[in-house]
Amino acid sequence: KNEVEQSPQNLTAQEGEFITINCSYSVGISALHWLQQHPGGGIVSLFMLSSGKKKHGRLIATINIQEKHSSLHITASHPRDSAVYICAAGITDKLIFGTGTRLQVFP
């Protein structure tokens, strides 16, 4: 069993839909990271959180430490949100990555 699991693996949506991507982890963490990988391959950090909820624009990340679960939500999705979203568990200065969720948003 992987230490960090994401669901779904693939997700398609119509523009405007509300998107949820889930991440479960089985290890103790210092922080949970959400990253975005663009179709060209570049990776950027979206959020780091160790408790509660963070919001940036149309993106919201939540974490439940007791349940070892985090969600990434995208409100009013847009085709430019199409990317691979990766969660990663921060453990003692290193990251353990999930396999990613490929999101495609169609106009």
Add this chain to the structure above:
Amino acid sequence: DADVTQTPRNRITKTGKRIMLECSQTKGHDRMYWYRQDPGLGLRLIYYSFDVKDINKGEISDGYSVSRQAQAKFSLSLESAIPNQTALYFCATSDPSGTDEQFFGPGTRLTVL
């Protein structure tokens, strides 16, 4: 200019060849990492370095070596490339005095024939 750069961006080589991937950063971070990404698998850590004199193996270091020439430079070498080392390779940096956020280079796509 990008804060973390990787060269080359794409490389095709043959089995048995030695190849070096280079990473440079202008962020002034002490910590640097090399990852590989394969389809269907998450990013996996190859090597990491917390300063010039500190080099550590990651989960998949076999077949790879690294050199930390300076705070800003961290190179990954494949001494004798094999086809299952075909992958997308990323360098990343982080600053332990701030947050644990990692900053990634643009990636190097390596194909071993």
